[in-house]
Amino acid sequence: MTVQASHAIDEAMEKSLTVMAPRPDVGSLAIENVGKTYDPEGARVVALHDCSVDIAPGDFLAIVGPSGCGKSTLMNIIAGFDNVTEGRVLLDGQLLATPSSPPKPGPDRVVVFQNGALFPWKTVLENVMYGPLVQHKMTLDVAEERAMDLLTKCGGLDKVAASYPPQLSSGMQRRVEIVRALINEPKILLLDEPFRAMDTVSKNTMHQHLLEMYRVCRKTIIFITHDLEEAIYLADKVIVMTSRPGTIKSTIAVNLPRPRTPEMMLGAEYLALKAQAIASVHEEAKKAFERGEREHA
Amino acid sequence: MKAAEEGMKASIADRPVKRNRRLPKMNWRGALAVAAFFLAWHFLVLLKAPGFREIASPIEVLNTFLTQYIGNPKYWNSWVASFKRVIYGFVLAQVLGIPLGLLLGTRETFHNLVYPVIEILRPIPPLAWVPISILFWPTTELSIIFITFIGAFFIIVINVHDAVRNIKKEHYWLALSLGANGGQVFRRIMIPSVIPSIAVGMTLGMAVTWNVVIAAEMIAGDNGLGRLTWEGYVSHTVTVVIIGMISIGLAGYLSTIGVDYLEKKMMPWRGTR
Numbered sequence: 001m002t003v004q005a006s007h008a009i010d011e012a013m014e015k016s017l018t019v020m021a022p023r024p025d026v027g028s029l030a031i032e033n034v035g036k037t038y039d040p041e042g043a044r045v046v047a048l049h050d051c052s053v054d055i056a057p058g059d060f061l062a063i064v065g066p067s068g069c070g071k072s073t074l075m076n077i078i079a080g081f082d083n084v085t086e087g088r089v090l091l092d093g094q095l096l097a098t099p100s101s102p103p104k105p106g107p108d109r110v111v112v113f114q115n116g117a118l119f120p121w122k123t124v125l126e127n128v129m130y131g132p133l134v135q136h137k138m139t140l141d142v143a144e145e146r147a148m149d150l151l152t153k154c155g156g157l158d159k160v161a162a163s164y165p166p167q168l169s170s171g172m173q174r175r176v177e178i179v180r181a182l183i184n185e186p187k188i189l190l191l192d193e194p195f196r197a198m199d200t201v202s203k204n205t206m207h208q209h210l211l212e213m214y215r216v217c218r219k220t221i222i223f224i225t226h227d228l229e230e231a232i233y234l235a236d237k238v239i240v241m242t243s244r245p246g247t248i249k250s251t252i253a254v255n256l257p258r259p260r261t262p263e264m265m266l267g268a269e270y271l272a273l274k275a276q277a278i279a280s281v282h283e284e285a286k287k288a289f290e291r292g293e294r295e296h297a
Numbered sequence: 298m299k300a301a302e303e304g305m306k307a308s309i310a311d312r313p314v315k316r317n318r319r320l321p322k323m324n325w326r327g328a329l330a331v332a333a334f335f336l337a338w339h340f341l342v343l344l345k346a347p348g349f350r351e352i353a354s355p356i357e358v359l360n361t362f363l364t365q366y367i368g369n370p371k372y373w374n375s376w377v378a379s380f381k382r383v384i385y386g387f388v389l390a391q392v393l394g395i396p397l398g399l400l401l402g403t404r405e406t407f408h409n410l411v412y413p414v415i416e417i418l419r420p421i422p423p424l425a426w427v428p429i430s431i432l433f434w435p436t437t438e439l440s441i442i443f444i445t446f447i448g449a450f451f452i453i454v455i456n457v458h459d460a461v462r463n464i465k466k467e468h469y470w471l472a473l474s475l476g477a478n479g480g481q482v483f484r485r486i487m488i489p490s491v492i493p494s495i496a497v498g499m500t501l502g503m504a505v506t507w508n509v510v511i512a513a514e515m516i517a518g519d520n521g522l523g524r525l526t527w528e529g530y531v532s533h534t535v536t537v538v539i540i541g542m543i544s545i546g547l548a549g550y551l552s553t554i555g556v557d558y559l560e561k562k563m564m565p566w567r568g569t570r
């Protein structure tokens with residue numbers, strides 16, 4: 001995608017998304033000394049150990065690390081699909097997870113999964129309307145109007161509103177999923193390797209789409225990936241994780257200006273950050289490799 | 298690259314969401330094969346090929362059918378009798394089997410309690426139930442329906458059970474995080490997720506049901522298409538045997554069409570590609 005094209009989308013989206021007023025006062029997340037052990041009575045898989053991260057409202061955080069280092073585990077804890085075994089997580093100062101509380105998912109933290117999780121038996125429009133309707137937050141008419149509006153402005157997805165997800169390309173599916181999350185006005189958008197299975201060209205297009213959505217709605221975003229370049233290009237802050245047990249090795253502040261353009265990936269600033277990150281990740285990757293970690297989802 | 302993307306969007310937009318209903322195209326190759334089959338049959342009988350000495354030719358069969366069967370209420374009653382048993386057995390299997398499969402897939406305690414029994418009963422072929430069934434049920438009719446039911450029942454239970462266990466956990470999670478409660482997850486996530494497996498269970502079940510009903514009629518029935526075929530054999534009337542067989546084939550084919558139609562109705566999201 002060219003820069004001009006991205007600006008066109010940018011303007012169109014701005015018009016529609018302003019309804020969703022940027023609220024820089026919500027969406028702060030505190031992850032404090034979190035640990036997670038799977039199967040504590042049996043195999044005792046320590047997936048996370050003593051992880052602490054602070055995320056300010058409206059921050060774009062990227063988490064990178066080798067496969068199996070516990071990225072999805074951390075995401076599932078924040079989303080409320082699983083509980084912690086140590087530490088705690090706070091969202092805007094409110095307790096979200098402690099070892100003693102049952103996990104509680106909610107529409108304030110919606111996840112977009114790596115392999116996609118659109119409901120194949122619902123049309124694109126029905127998928128997007130699902131959240132507001134199931135929570136009785138909107139009437140059918142309002143939900144439909146709102147969904148069509150968001151779909152229209154997110155790169156013309158209204159044209160496929162009546163299609164079923166398997167009919168769409170994976171890039172479109174992922175965009176629809178992001179729209180399905182955004183319609184709930186979440187405080188945090190959680191993206192778990194959403195572009196992993198994509199070719200470079202679609203991935204770059206998706207990056208532009210995501211950056212535009214972020215620029216306009218300013219939600220806190222946690223973006224998981226194992227692709228360093230992607231992480232640096234998109235985020236304000238990149239966290240590098242180690243594996244087995246997953247801990248936080250280093251935090252890299254990305255001070256590249258926004259809006260980000262693909263040309264920036266050639267700039268000295270970007271390259272310096274990349275070199276710094278590579279050194280950090282490489283060390284980890286080597287350790288993981290020597291431990292015989294196999295590639296897995 | 299922009300242009301390519303536009304092109305992709307356009308082509309998806311152009312695609313009609315619902316296809317116009319068209320008459321199914323005539324399958325000429327298939328028609329030819331059927332004709333060749335009857336021709337080969339005819340000449341093998343005419344030439345008295347080994348094994349074909351006692352077989353009636355298609356002309357004889359057609360003749361018998363037109364003169365003695367097409368206007369014979371007893372023949373059509375055989376159709377009705379067999380179809381009734383298939384439908385009763387099949388529908389009963391779905392009505393009891395689908396909820397049982399759902400329960401087994403969702404309730405751990407119930408699963409641990411009941412599943413072993415099912416695993417023991419499932420491998421018993423439906424026909425092995427014939428003697429017990431005749432002793433247990435007061436009428437032959439009920440015992441044949443029961444055996445037919447058994448044929449389709451375990452298939453649908455296992456299919457639904459496996460489907461529930463294989464529901465993508467991301468779908469559950471997403472529904473919960475989008476604010477769905479337990480009942481909504483059941484109705485809007487679990488049921489649609491298992492419908493494709495219900496469809497498979499129904500297709501397989503329908504096929505087994507015809508197998509079972511014909512065999513049960515031969516063993517225990519006093520009417521039906523299976524009985525008709527068997528009586529033809531006992532009375533050395535080969536034409537009747539063949540009329541019975543072709544009727545069974547047609548009946549099974551019609552049932553398959555019915556089940557396919559039902560499956561399309563259950564899964565509007567399929568076949569729109």
Ligand SMILES: Nc1ncnc2c1ncn2[C@@H]1O[C@H](COP(=O)(O)OP(=O)(O)O)[C@@H](O)[C@H]1O
Nearest residue numbers: 038045047066067068069070071072073074297
């Ligand atoms: N439900 C589970 N039970 C036991 N171990 C698990 C479970 N889920 C993940 N793990 C283990 O925890 C580790 C971290 O997994 P995950 O968070 O999926 O890693 P990532 O997303 O970084 O690839 C892996 O070693 C994995 O095998």
Ligand SMILES: [Mg+2]
Nearest residue numbers: 071072193297
């Ligand atoms: Mg993962």
